[in-house]
Amino acid sequence: MATTDKEVNELIKREYEHGFVTEIEAETFEPGLNEDVIARLSAIKNEPKWMLEWRLKAYRRWLEMDEPDWAHVGYPKIDYNSISYYSAPKRKEDMPQSLDEVDPELLKTYEKLGIPLHEREKLAGVAVDAVFDSVSVATTFKEPLAKAGVIFCSISEAIRDYPELVQKYLGSVVPAGDNFFAGLNSAVFSDGTFVYVPKGVRCPMELSTYFRINAANTGQFERTLIVADEGSYVSYLEGCTAPMRDENQLHAAVVELVALDDAQIKYSTVQNWYPGDENGKGGIYNFVTKRGACIGKNSKISWTQVETGSAVTWKYPSCVLRGENSVGEFYSVALTHNYQQADTGTKMIHMGKNTRSTIISKGISAGKSSNAYRGLVKFGPGAEGARNFTQCDSLLIGDRCGAHTFPYIESKNKSAIVEHEATTSKVSDEQMFLCRQRGIDPEQAVSMIVNGFCKEVFKELPMEFAVEAGKLLEVSLEGSVG
């Protein structure tokens, strides 16, 4: 035991790379939530009346809802009136028309995070929507995308410029009454990304949103809506970071995906919110509802997530497989350490004939963390010939952490088939000794072993992100050896 124990004790020490704060003048609402706050939020965003009404309806509904307590996580009760629901960098007039008008402090922030927004240095082949606290500050590559007919803009812009599309699809996958955090988000969401890919169009580049929480005492409530029309394809990436602060901050997002006939959406997340310090102080509460609806036949939605950040994660990217032959996929790596808690997994709801789903979940726990997989596979009466394959693997580093698996299966169709495999393993002393005997640093060895464990998921990520994700795990496991 000697080797690994020592390494694990050291594993707790790691540095969060993105913990800096941007000094920028911001317009921030006083903490508190009521109908006036929502009206002000809607007004500041120049929203049409229908949007305000939609929000208020959601708010009234939310007031009657209870915070869920079934997840395998524990955190002090959140006072929703102590949170500020809007914070945005101050700017001169309206939205910046071009990147030249974006505050240089903001550009610097994103540069520091490795997301240059400037024309000259933009990430090759990846269009970025940069969301800073409550607002989208910049969107790159708008013109080439527009040429292809792809709409890629902030959700606030979409509400103003594409009201029919937004009204048709917003809340169609995750209704305001779906759950407590989705209800809250529907009432107060401040920004996020909107994507529409028209019929038959293969989106010419990767789309991405980079979420940054900066202000203290604010929640980030973003809303993302992606609609892939018949026969279209889009790959979307999402990244997130936040400064190190001693207080916990709430991030309650809703993501809705809609795939029509023969359309395909690939949604990848690298979540690296501030996880709190080694004593469990601070960090983001990441309570997120992500759901995709395969409403068309032969459509496909894939979720790939690499979750390394946040103090508490509550997140179940799901697929509702309505269309005949539609396919849902969920590939997940969730790493927890120190006092992090993650309750994450997916729901695959099979409604249509011959629908298929695949779930590959890799949970890694280190330190005193707790890591739970929670998955539901459900077959409705119409799910003739539907099938699911689930594989849940847990890897433990040290012996003070926990891994839990909660698979639920509900079937109303006898012809549906489920296969479930689960394993739990440890980074063994023998593996560590082999690596070290070959001259490899213990720290590098742990990271190599963990990366190997995650391989099936990493290969689903777009190239740039796969490299990023591997590095992120390395950083997350840094200081693992003494």
Next chain:
Amino acid sequence: MLSIKNLHASVEGKEILKGINLDVKAGEVHAIMGPNGSGKSTLSQVLAGNEAFDVTDGSITLNGENLLELETEERAREGIFLAFQYPVEIPGVSNLQFLRTAVNAMRTHKGEEEMNAAEFMKLAKEVSKQVDLDPSFLKRGVNEGFSGGEKKRNEIMQALLLQPQLAILDETDSGLDIDALKVVSDGVNALRSDDRAILMVTHYQRLLNHIVPDYVHVLAGGKIIKSGGRELALELEEKGYGWLGIKDEDAATDAAN
């Protein structure tokens, strides 16, 4: 090169090595023989620095440097290589990635430039052929689903890649059929050189027909009870361990076979 003096080591409070003395010079091949449970693997693991074993007395030096003060990975970078009796699997980590990481760790230590993926691939392919492993094994997870013989050949391939100063081969011959034994022996013979020493740990003498040792030592009950030239191995084959007053049921059955 290697000097072991009065080495005592224990595991979980139980003393296994009870005063080992051994001197190995560059260019020499030493065979360590002995019945099962005599402490051969323990000696190999202690030399490589496995922290599961406690060294309670004695010293080990490599070129005059105190090995006991070095971590496992530091010893490896000083040129100690252990071919494991039971190589462990590392699922999902490709052999190629593992080997390149190891080779580059050594190179960095020596102040040499790291090898890029393409260069390494070329080298690894050549070496894999030398031990008759299909290059497809490079892409597979480390030892993942390898047969016993393939694991052993994989170990020798690593020795050939890492070019150690002192190669310790722990029962690299066990579980091999005649053809595989030949391949592995050829690999080991290719390792022989004037500036390298080889410590061959084996239960059986048959390996010594292929790799002729300069010295043979018999380990029993945690001590070296007899040393000699290669004729000692032949004598052991003929008479079994019983001849030295050691009980060894396995050896008796081997002799009968």
